Amino acid sequence: MLGKLELDQIDQILANNITGRIGCTDGKKVYIVPVSYAFNNTYLVIHSKEGMKINMMRQNPHICFQVDEITHPANWRSVILWGDYEEITDPKERFYAMKFLVSRLLHLQVSETAGISEMHGEMTRERTPENIIRPIIYRIRISEKTGRFEST
Numbered sequence: 001m002l003g004k005l006e007l008d009q010i011d012q013i014l015a016n017n018i019t020g021r022i023g024c025t026d027g028k029k030v031y032i033v034p035v036s037y038a039f040n041n042t043y044l045v046i047h048s049k050e051g052m053k054i055n056m057m058r059q060n061p062h063i064c065f066q067v068d069e070i071t072h073p074a075n076w077r078s079v080i081l082w083g084d085y086e087e088i089t090d091p092k093e094r095f096y097a098m099k100f101l102v103s104r105l106l107h108l109q110v111s112e113t114a115g116i117s118e119m120h121g122e123m124t125r126e127r128t129p130e131n132i133i134r135p136i137i138y139r140i141r142i143s144e145k146t147g148r149f150e151s152t
Contacts, residue, residue, distance in 0.1 A: 005077060005147030013067055013079045013147065014039040018105055020067040022046070022140075024056040024085070031056055038104035043083070044140040045101045054136050057085035063140060074152045081145035088137045097137050 005013070023032040033053055037044045044065065048054055057063060061084045070076040088094045 010147040023064040026056045047135040061085040077149040079147040083140040083142040
């Protein structure tokens, strides 16, 4: 059976997962890449190093995001959302966003590219040394979300 997910099911999938794929564009090419995230029922909190994805989202903040739960080719749930990239630059707000993200990911076995140890280290230092590249902490303010499923 194919079906459409209800909003509470969509939020549950977003809350239960930590890895999704973000899609962004510079108007010429589309770039889709996996990211680790935390969901707080209003927006996604994500971090990244400077690079193509951040440059594209700074240029065009409209993004698409996807999370899948696949247990079998005929049993899956998929969520897609659209929203806007917002870089978090205020030091206090940035600290709490990092704290939220780290607390969600710290006890899980996540990819080395998630950079949890670096963020945790940055949160415990009074000052970040000049030679350390700080991650970009940002949120995706969700404007629309939808979800589908298939179950046998």
